[in-house]
Amino acid sequence: MTVVYTREEIRLKAKELAKMMAETEEVDFFKRAEKQLNEHLRVQELIAQIKKLQKEAVNLQHYGKSEALKEVEAKIDGLHTEIDEIPLVQEFKSSQLEVNDLLQMVSNTISKTVTEEIITSMGGDVLKGTTTKSPYFDGGCQ
Template sequence: MNATYTREDIRMKAKELAKMMAETEEVDFFKQAEKKINEHLRVQELIAEIKKLQKEAVNLQHYNKTEALKEVDQKIDALHQEIDEIPLVQEFKQSQIEVNELLQMVSKTISKTVTDEIITSMGGDLLKGTTTKSPYFDGGCQ
């Protein structure tokens, strides 16, 4: 007999999975990198300067000062480039990518497993991704 789970059961399991993921090497490295960035004086100075220039850009845009806006945008781009060249920032961005890949892997695994379970429970063919009982189901949970 198949068990029936409630949305609450699934939500609780998702929370459990999220806690597990929060204790992975990828997430730990991300947290450490973020802490170092928050403590890195030059990075914080650059971020503050970018925010100041962004506010200035909004005002220039509001008053249609296109030449001045172009100049401010170039300064902002240069500051972003300077931040991106800091090794710590590169490590942080890489850690963001790795955490995102972990989340994507979990999402794809859940989606594929749900689809496979539907196909199997309906006597379908996993290789073709179709069920034998419904001509309308085409593996659409992925």
């Protein structure tokens, strides 16, 4: 007998999985790094300078002052470079990538498993990605 789940049951399981993911080492490190960044005075000063220059850039662009705009954009780029050279920022960006990798892995696993379950349940060949019972399904849930 095949079990049929409702959207609500799946949503609840997804929330449960999300809570599990929120308690991984990767997410814990990310949260700590973000907290440290928020408390890092130099980083906050640089961010404030960038925001101020971005507003200035919008005004310069609006008034068609292209040379002044290029200068402001160069300053913004320099501040971004300065921020990126701070080790804490590098750690934060690295942890951000790890959390994104975790999310992508879960998404890919779900997609692949759903596709394989559909193919198998329809008597198909998982390796070929084809079913034998439906001329319309080509293994395309991914």
